[in-house]
Amino acid sequence: MGKFSKKGGKADPEVSTASLPDIIFMLLFFFMVTTVMRTSELMVSVSVPEATELTKLEKKSLVNYIYIGRPMERYESEFGTAPRIQLGNKFGTDKDIPLFLEAHRAKVSERERGLIYSSIRADGEVTMGIVSDIKTALRKAGQLKINYSARARAKDL
Amino acid sequence: MLDKKKSKNRMKSEINAGSMADIAFLLLIFFLVTTTIDVDKGISIKLPPWSGTQLDEKVTTNSRNVFSVLVNTKNEMLVRGQLEEISLIKNRAKEFIMNPSGAKNLAISPRSAIISLKNDRGTNYKTYITVYNELKAAYSELWDEESQELFGKPYGEALTSVQKKEIRDRIPFILSEAEPTEFGD
Numbered sequence: 001m002g003k004f005s006k007k008g009g010k011a012d013p014e015v016s017t018a019s020l021p022d023i024i025f026m027l028l029f030f031f032m033v034t035t036v037m038r039t040s041e042l043m044v045s046v047s048v049p050e051a052t053e054l055t056k057l058e059k060k061s062l063v064n065y066i067y068i069g070r071p072m073e074r075y076e077s078e079f080g081t082a083p084r085i086q087l088g089n090k091f092g093t094d095k096d097i098p099l100f101l102e103a104h105r106a107k108v109s110e111r112e113r114g115l116i117y118s119s120i121r122a123d124g125e126v127t128m129g130i131v132s133d134i135k136t137a138l139r140k141a142g143q144l145k146i147n148y149s150a151r152a153r154a155k156d157l
Numbered sequence: 158m159l160d161k162k163k164s165k166n167r168m169k170s171e172i173n174a175g176s177m178a179d180i181a182f183l184l185l186i187f188f189l190v191t192t193t194i195d196v197d198k199g200i201s202i203k204l205p206p207w208s209g210t211q212l213d214e215k216v217t218t219n220s221r222n223v224f225s226v227l228v229n230t231k232n233e234m235l236v237r238g239q240l241e242e243i244s245l246i247k248n249r250a251k252e253f254i255m256n257p258s259g260a261k262n263l264a265i266s267p268r269s270a271i272i273s274l275k276n277d278r279g280t281n282y283k284t285y286i287t288v289y290n291e292l293k294a295a296y297s298e299l300w301d302e303e304s305q306e307l308f309g310k311p312y313g314e315a316l317t318s319v320q321k322k323e324i325r326d327r328i329p330f331i332l333s334e335a336e337p338t339e340f341g342d
Contacts, residue, residue: 021174024181031188048199049283051290053297057197068282119197122282129278131285132337137205148286149199156244 034058040089044069049124050153057147062116064088066097068130069123083126085134093135103142123150200290205333221262222269224253228288230279230341241289250295254328266298267328274334279341296330303328 037048046069057063057112067086071079075091085092087100118138123133226246227235234241236249256263264270272292276285297312302313303324305308312324 017178021177024178024185026294028181028185028188031185031192035192037190047196049201049286051286051294053200053290054198055201057199060197063197117201119199124281124283124286126282127278127341128276128280128282128285128337129339131282132278135204136207139204143163144204144205144206145201147197147199147201148289149197150286150290152198 002049016037024074040065040086042067042072042086043075043089043091044071044084044086044123045121046121048121048123048149048151051148051150052153054150054152055147057117057119059115062108062112063119063147064101064116065119065121066134067121068126068134070125075106083123083130085130094133097134097137098141101138101143116145118146171257186280200286200293219265219269223271223273224250224264225273226275226288226292228274228276228280228284230277231280232284234288243284243291246288246291247295247298250292251299254295254299270331272332274332275337277338277340280337292332293330296328298330300324 022137044067046067065088068083069086070081071084071091081089085094087096088103101118105116108116120131120134135146138144225235225237229235234243234246236246241249250272253263254267256265274288274292276288300312304310304316304320307324308316308320310316312321316324
């Protein structure tokens with residue numbers, strides 16, 4: 001028994017914090033690597049629908065985004081409340097799509113151009129009319145690979 | 158001179174690393190706040206190339222091989238001329254494609270089965286996606302079943318691309334989308 005009490009008395013009660021910076025740095029690197037800086041600010045409110053048959057878009061540089069939804073409150077006075085299309089970081093119409101696609105295509109190396117996806121991030125409440133117009137514009141522009149952005153659905157229908 | 162030497166000696170003393178953690182914390186918090194872990198997921202599809210005509214091509218195939226789904230402005234579904242619940246579409250599609258009982262009004266073979274989807278311009282996007290998802294789910298379940306039967310593994314990463322192609326050859330995913338009607342826009 002005496003042995004034990006002796007040991008307890010000797011032990012240093014403080015925990016070494018020397019490795020704390022290392023732990024923090026590890027977390028820091030993790031977040032630095034996973035962070036994607038969004039270049040375009042969202043100007044329309046989008047809440048994508050739910051689905052189960054999802055595929056992941058691997059390479060972000062090969063994806064261009066087309067947002068459809070109701071303009072955010074601060075743009076309401078200028079653009080109204082009806083669903084609008086946002087291409088990159090400005091409002092547009094389906095007529096601006098060919099130019100928008102071409103601008104993105106120019107940034108991608110030639111041999112990867114066939115792998116470009118257009119991600120349609122549309123709000124669940126918009127009607128199909130505006131989406132159909134975009135689909136037609138994409139087909140005319142030869143951009144046939146598209147992805148309807150959706151969240152994973154947890155519960156059954 | 159003496160003074161300088163003294164200061165040099167002092168320089169040798171270590172930098173206090175105690176604030177290192179604080180600096181790292183600051184950076185960490187910055188990245189924590191700016192990070193948006195939104196994975197880009199969705200339903201990938203391939204559009205048909207633009208042919209120049211907006212008119213629907215008349216489908217010349219046997220009507221027993223066509224599984225038509227119509228969605229109207231009220232988000233109601235008409236499947237092969239019959240009002241249908243959204244949750245039942247998947248099983249009906251599966252039965253239609255495989256035709257296990259050899260019924261006269263279902264597809265002759267999975268290879269000849271065609272799914273035709275038509276919606277209105279006023280249809281809700283959410284409904285459209287749900288219907289599309291169900292039809293795709295029907296196929297992926299059939300692929301899974303076929304894969305289990307042939308290779309004893311579920312359809313997916315476990316299969317080689319040759320095996321995947323074989324399954325897709327047996328049960329090809331053919332979905333044709335007609336131009337939407339314009340009743341409610």
